[in-house]
Amino acid sequence: MAEETENVSAKFVEAEQLENDGRRVEAIGVYSDIIREIESRLREESVEASASALSTLREQLALAYNNRGICYYMEVEFRLAIEDYTKALEYHSEMARTYCNRGVIHYRLGRFQEAVEDMRKTLSLLPDFEPAQQCLKQCFKELEADT
Numbered sequence: 001m002a003e004e005t006e007n008v009s010a011k012f013v014e015a016e017q018l019e020n021d022g023r024r025v026e027a028i029g030v031y032s033d034i035i036r037e038i039e040s041r042l043r044e045e046s047v048e049a050s051a052s053a054l055s056t057l058r059e060q061l062a063l064a065y066n067n068r069g070i071c072y073y074m075e076v077e078f079r080l081a082i083e084d085y086t087k088a089l090e091y092h093s094e095m096a097r098t099y100c101n102r103g104v105i106h107y108r109l110g111r112f113q114e115a116v117e118d119m120r121k122t123l124s125l126l127p128d129f130e131p132a133q134q135c136l137k138q139c140f141k142e143l144e145a146d147t
Helices: 002-020 024-045 051-074 078-091 096-108 112-125 130-146
Strands: none
Touching (some): 002 024, 002 051, 051 078, 078 096, 096 112, 096 130, 112 130
């Protein structure tokens, strides 16, 4: 298990470096590899692993989905980004910035009510998170203008 954890950690470093270099499509591929590997481990270890080990795997999986979602967002693949953010939240529902990221996409697509829901959830987890506060205010303005 330690060797597998080191391999996943090395892949995260590789993917993040690719992102930093602007090579997002390649980073998406590495994050996809990470996701496949962790999902496979979760299936294999679900009976034998400790609750702590399973929790760590779920958190790593959530991070991989979130980070791949960011890459998709930057590539203007909004549907794929929303799918990944949603999947990340299924594995770790306390990722405030993931709610915010998904909410920003909903806002950009004119889905203001969905954006409001995500921003409210963000602020319930991170009350002082200014980007979510600002987006929420803008959503309310847009919703008000629609009526």
